[in-house]
Amino acid sequence: MAIDRVVNKGIKGGYVTGNFSAGGYIALNSSNAVVAANSAGETVQEMLISVISWSTTNGAYYTVKRGANTVLNLATVGTFDFQASGMAIETGGEAAANVVVTKTGTGPSSLTIKLHKRPVIAGGSSY
Numbered sequence: 001m002a003i004d005r006v007v008n009k010g011i012k013g014g015y016v017t018g019n020f021s022a023g024g025y026i027a028l029n030s031s032n033a034v035v036a037a038n039s040a041g042e043t044v045q046e047m048l049i050s051v052i053s054w055s056t057t058n059g060a061y062y063t064v065k066r067g068a069n070t071v072l073n074l075a076t077v078g079t080f081d082f083q084a085s086g087m088a089i090e091t092g093g094e095a096a097a098n099v100v101v102t103k104t105g106t107g108p109s110s111l112t113i114k115l116h117k118r119p120v121i122a123g124g125s126s127y
Contacts, residue, residue: 010039012119015050018099020062020111026099037117046095047115050083058107066090067097074111083116 006026007017016037018026028044030036038044054062054074061075071089072080082089095118103109 006033006035006037008033008037008039012039012042013117015114015116016047017112017114018101020101020103020113021109023062023100023102025101026113026115028096028098037115038119042117043120044117045120046118047099048082048088048090048095048118049080049099049113050116051079051081051114052111053079054109054111056103056105056107056109058105060103060105060107060109062109062111063102063104064113065100065102066094069094069097 004021005019009015016026018024025035026037027035028047029038037047049071052064052072055077056062056075061073063070064072064074071094099113099115101111101113
């Protein structure tokens with residue numbers, strides 16, 4: 001599995017966006033810039049799914065997991081804007097887990113996910 005691109009603006013506590021045509025993952029904290037949500041010098045404590053958009057064809061679908069828990073199964077086409085609606089789909093410790101995207105099927109597909117980062121700040125707490 002490979003992610004097409006992780007876009008990280010480098011703003012601590014900002015957002016990270018992943019674009020997938022197959023499957024892959026976004027790591028909470030990693031030295032591998034290709035999959036990392038954190039920027040240099042940043043430790044991310046949690047990431048909440050803010051917005052997710054997807055399109056699948058020919059029976060293909062995406063599964064989005066946080067840790068061992070499946071949080072979304074996505075088929076056909078759609079967008080969820082959890083931040084605008086004031087909702088969070090991560091419960092318990094899920095927000096502190098990597099995001100893993102799996103594509104099932106062979107139809108042309110795309111998924112874009114935007115995550116809001118919550119970094120550890122001075123004193124070891126998050127804001």
